[in-house]
Amino acid sequence: MKQAIVDFHQDELDHWVADLACGHTQHVRHDPQWQSRPWVMTEQGRRKKLGFELDCLKCDSSETVDTDG
Secondary structure: EEEEEEEEEEEEOEEEEEEEEOOOEOOOOOEEOOOOOHHHHHHHHHHOOOOOOEEOOHHOOOOOOOOOO
């Protein structure tokens, strides 16, 4: 199920995590060769992605809302 990005935060390892409208979270790493997301490296890039929809696999599997990010 597609869910909009409403905010971002960093986890305990300083990796960027998208906060989704459904209450779930999803890592949005820039890890070249595996994932190309250079926009996550800058505040401006992240701001431009607010409202962008990601596939939320947690919604698809009816998982409860994340509480620890």
